[in-house]
Amino acid sequence: MDNPVSPAGRLLRDWRQRRQRSQQQLALDAGVSARHLSFVETGRARPSRELILQLCLALGIPLRERNRLLLAGGFAPAYAERALDSAALDAAREALQRLLAAHEPYPALVVDRHWNLQLANRPARALLGMVDPSLLQGRINVLRVSLHPRGLAPAIINLAEMRAYFMRRVGQLASDSGDPVLAELRDELAGYAPLPGEGAAGQSTGNDFAVLLRLRSPVGELALLSTLTVFGAPADVTLSELALEALFPADAETAERLTRLASA
Template identity: 50%
Template sequence: MTTSRAASLERGGRRAGNSRVGEMLRQWRDRRRVSQLDLAIAAEVSTRHLSFVETGRARPSREMVLRLGEHLDVPLRERNHLLLAAGYAPVYREGELGDPEMTAARSALRQVLTGHEPYPAVVVDRMWNLVDGNAGVALLTEGAAPELLAPPSNVLRIALHPAGMAPRVLNLGELRADLLGRLRRQVDATADPGLAELLAEVRGYPCDDPVPEVEVPGGSAVFVPLRLRHRDRELSFFSTIATFGAPLDVTLSELAIESFYPADAATGEYLRRAAAANGTIDGGSIRPYPT
């Protein structure tokens, strides 16, 4: 092969690589509904150079890929993919929760979960798989089919599947609309095909309780509650969601803690009395996904 031919092939390979990362960056910019000018100003690069990057005429530096990814709020997992497409090694590690480096994070998660008892709390990953949960989770999984509880158990399947929690949810249509909305926004934010498949699956579960097309809250409503039938009584909960601040590990960045709180005094009193009498809340068992 002649020198000129080899150089031509090398330039062609570089252009192909530049085109891949450029197209990926443009897709993320479109997904975030950010103009080229606005992104260029925020990232402190010229609009001309950003245009060259997106069209494959220029190769971005590693620092520029990271800067653009940050301003576009690209998930850490996808920032690594951008780096690979640009010809660089990933910079964000993807560890296991059981790694020694994760000791402090594991301890914090366990402290939050146990400190929240007797109320339910779960830790889920990006696919809504259960990573960990406290004793109160048994209240939510009571009566669920064993196959739904076997690891890796998925909290959306448990909540909405007819063999899971759904038959005991008194406001299933309202809760289903809220959960599907959260998942749909997550799909839009991450472009994750696995999440899109999960959305299609759980959206197909039957639901006799009509799902409202548009949420019109009541005059005194401040959140969508979980109204759950537990034996001869109705329990009501609301939830909060927490994540790790400024994570530099892909796994940690994708974990979320959802903590359930009593939405009325009767629910709180019942759970506290039951826990004081039994040491825990009786119900089904759930096994966290092994990490």
């Protein structure tokens, strides 16, 4: 009789296929035999806790999904998950707040895996003040706020270019993670109609090394570069899913205008 595929084996196979890796490639990277990996995926062998973690590491699977795989294999989760405002994460939260404050007068914010806002400095909150208050009720999603017709979209000068950039970004994240919430967000953003005069995404208006966000603001036009920072080697699910996005001025005029915006 055929062995039923175990939940852990099925999940591992799904992740391997999502990463576009063959059994032979993954077996070499994880230091196991391709035969044993095949047995695990088809249910003929039960993976050990150590093997699941080896394969997760080789596939670059997020910590949240590693816990899910361990549970499917009958093992306890390996990684804690605590709220950002919990006492256990006081040191991490304080570090993030120091980074946000140190980046002023330039905008910076912290988002979770679904691009929901967790923390923001004063200049970032000033930019959020440009959007319709209805988008700031409850959980604030940074990508939604950026592209929604009542959000920052009308103020983005190179909107077609930024829309294409954001859609590539969320599409890749949804594909890499298999997260249904990100897939739903991607579909929602794709449903927003182009604004009048938006045009089509064409030649970049920024530098040749990065896409610039060009934004109308109360203090004048801003040209902004974006960088992302993540925690190194996190052992907590929440921390592994946080990213700090810092915006930098792309020219002297923007630097001066951001200083005025922060002061206001």
